[in-house]
Amino acid sequence: MNAPSFVNRQWFYVKRPEGRVGPEHYELRESQLSAALAHNEVIVQAHYFSVDPYMRIQQHQRDTYDVPHPLDIVQQGGVVGRVVASASERFAEGDWVYGYNGWQLYAKCHANELTKLDPAQAPVTTALGVLGMPGRTAWFGLMEAGRPRPGDTLVVSGAAGAVGSLVAQFGKRAGCKVVGIAGGADKCRFLTERLGLDAAVDYKAFADVEGLAAEIQRVSGGVDVYFDNVGGRVTDAVIPLIKRRARIVICGAISQYDGGLDTPDLAPRFLQHMLFQRATIQGILARDFLLRMPEMVAQVAPWVKNGEIVFEETLVDGFEQLPAALGSLFEGRNLGKLLVRA
Template sequence: MQQFHPSNTRGMIEMRCYQLKQWFYVKRPKGIVDREHYELRESDFSPQLSKNEVLIKSEYISVDPYMRIQQAATHSWEPPHPLNTVQGAAVVAKVLESNNSNFQPGDWVTGYTGWQTHAIVHGNEIQTLDPEQADVKTALGILGMPGRTAWFGLMEAGKPKPGETVLVSGAAGAVGSLVTQFAIKAGCRVVAIAGSEEKCEWLKTLGVVEALNYKAFSSAPQLQTKLLELGGIDVYFDNVGGMVSDAALTSLNLRARVVVCGQISQYNGGLDTPEMSPRFLHQLLYKRASVHGILARDFTHRMAEMIEHVAPWVKAGEIQFRTTEVNGFEYLPDTLAGLFEGQNIGKAIVRVV
């Protein structure tokens, strides 16, 4: 909603007024994160931009599993997300007003302005997107943080070699579906694990040698038997932890590499009270395997390198970038909760309507 107010100084200067909506993170979840941990606040504002500042309006907002890690009361790679602040998140936005010569109204940009409809940012806090080069939503997925995680996690920590078997858990998700496709491009046999038949069917169309629905396996030994039948694992790209990882760690081949990217099965409560299971670290010894935890932000300075490799594949349609889009700013907390129920295929995004 836009209104125009005459300024009371220097004659009639156009002052636009905008309706701002913000989701504040207000309560730490003990288990599942949900709407009750957030509060929707609405207000009107008339922006006054300082030099080099830009007013942006979010069109697409990201929801990501790491948000749940930040909600735990304990320190992770950084302090917990503060209460009574806007939920942090990456966005794709349009410039509404600009006091910075590098940005014009109508430009597409990406930044980290969180779960709010509008934000005033300094020009160096946002990057311009070219819709002619790629769908702007790729900035939240394949050409953004998930793409960086998948690319550097697989290539630098997984070190895949042609012919090797790469097991990807959470394979139909934002990161997993990209790891799957990057590993196939690297000449590997990919075994994909996901949580529904629909997801497995899609993964088969991407060219995996096998797609396994982990919900069809009642125990880690049962899944382990299947993985060993498939020839064991040279690279395990772990997005989920829990039972799937118990099976994977007992199915490693000699000198396997385990990439610990995420442990989503443990986020809802398990971060403070981890789920205990049989200890399999002796398997790492027998197999002279290595384990490497990776964090997307450690590779932020190498973003251009990832884009140089991956953007041509996106443009040529050689990599599928799939999204699950939810229409409506008001559904942000529900969409976050949906990640833990496997509601998304590919990158989960909320469209601001």
């Protein structure tokens, strides 16, 4: 007797982008996934796909923090879904789970690869955002590398994004004056009105770095902690504004991901500011804090449950939208965490 099977759809990563990534670098393939399960195997149907800037880093030719994402395999990524078949005593049909299952509608997983989610504790999509990788990055990046102190001025670039919007709020809770930098008036309103930041700067409103720097200086009065998600011209503007013993956290450089990691562009030298201010720069990655996830969740989950923290999501509907959604990250159109719903 044949086991039933699932009609699977998968986005294969088939071509390395040179500039902006998009649908032309992916192929949508259909196949049958047999429902036959070995002991401890589980089939998960994806409901929400995480779309993250790091995916584009892994598509660069040069070694980055990983070897490049292999071609001709399913695009890797975090997924929230439900169990539709289970040969594990730990998972029942209907359970919500998180897994690194990639861009496919169905995935056959070992039970050990999955984390069970409790929808009564928090919306399941938070496993891809505030209680997942972006939350972990924001929490440990700010607390461990940024070392905020009450009264410090924290400047966050990409402040309306998945990580930045959390960093900004964690900074407020740590007693900092927080200035967010984002692109466009809507995002800036979100920062001051929804997140309660002390000030927001729309970098798109400034044609040159000097004007942008003057505005950041005006509203911040100088920078004790700079949490950087974007790099590029915004960072060029912020670094000369650092104060004595400033901490600069390099969490991302999204402005450079369209190809600038393979062929870096030119920017003014700035290491002298590190010397003059005896400042530090530290690069951080979410994976470094993976095993400390429970620490972050213990701190942040109660804030989520009590509605004390804003975790905005931008939802794109349709599995077929995944490659375009990834490309849209680099246009800065998302507010908070970008998700694709199957």
